[in-house]
């Protein structure tokens with residue numbers, strides 16, 4: 001250990017960054033989650049110059065198979081490590097498909113201001129111009145930096161730094177897939193150093209009211225997707241299966257089809273919390289806009305994507321059933 005260097009723990013969970021393909025030109029149709037954490041670290045010897053890096057294999061999965069239970073395990077491990085004086089920051093290697101969801105979950109449950117950086121790759125480790133090694137190098141640099149303290153959970157790929165709340169995967173396969181909404185990215189990594197230009201005004205990490213310490217499961221919340229000719233088949237099935245909350249990923253500003261509305265009203269009467277979100281991807285979901293939320297006792301998702309609204313609603317339901325309080329949470333986080 002070099003005294004002056006920060007101590008960064010790399011928690012590996014799988015994904016394409018740990019994937020291998022048949023040939024160097026295989027950039028699709030490879031196998032995700034095959035390379036172990038020590039091999040990932042060893043592939044970037046330059047890491048030793050910027051941090052004392054320790055690796056830990058938490059899972060080895062493709063991120064499309066991420067579950068609530070994985071999140072609880074990971075969140076507890078992150079909190080335990082960040083409580084240690086000899087850990088300055090954490091990097092989590094993760095598949096890109098659900099990285100934005102894991103990042104937002106952690107943003108709401110990590111009890112520390114120390115940096116937590118999620119990183120992945122769009123190309124497998126065996127590909128020509130694999131993006132994993134440079135992304136990992138940059139992520140370790142951010143996790144060990146003073147600049148990243150207190151910024152909330154970060155996603156860093158392709159030389160860009162994004163806040164967990166507002167970033168999403170926007171392209172199926174290109175290395176510049178991760179974009180923040182119009183709200184704007186946090187900064188860049190250049191020459192191995194992070195440069196921050198903005199922060200979110202929303203609460204996160206050490207200022208969050210959510211605590212997973214005593215939890216072994218999260219309440220069931222499902223998403224129903226809006227489209228022309230939508231019906232209530234999926235909604236009714238989720239409610240019958242015991243959903244405690246429904247995210248309605250409506251068209252436009254969260255509009256509800258005339259023939260779907262009675263199903264949502266019935267679900268609310270049975271006790272499920274209904275959150276109106278939008279499938280559009282940008283903008284504020286107007287409370288009392290396309291639906292009278294006050295009258296229907298629904299919640300508006302603000303600017304959260306449906307998949308992130310699901311996470312906030314699950315955590316909200318661990319604390320309250322009050323739609324008033326849940327709406328406050330959607331305007332706070």
Ligand SMILES: NC(=O)C[C@H](N)C(=O)O
Pocket residue numbers: 014015016017032061062063064094095096097098120121122123
């Ligand atoms: N680029 C990736 O990491 C995609 C992969 N399916 C995953 O999410 O694990």
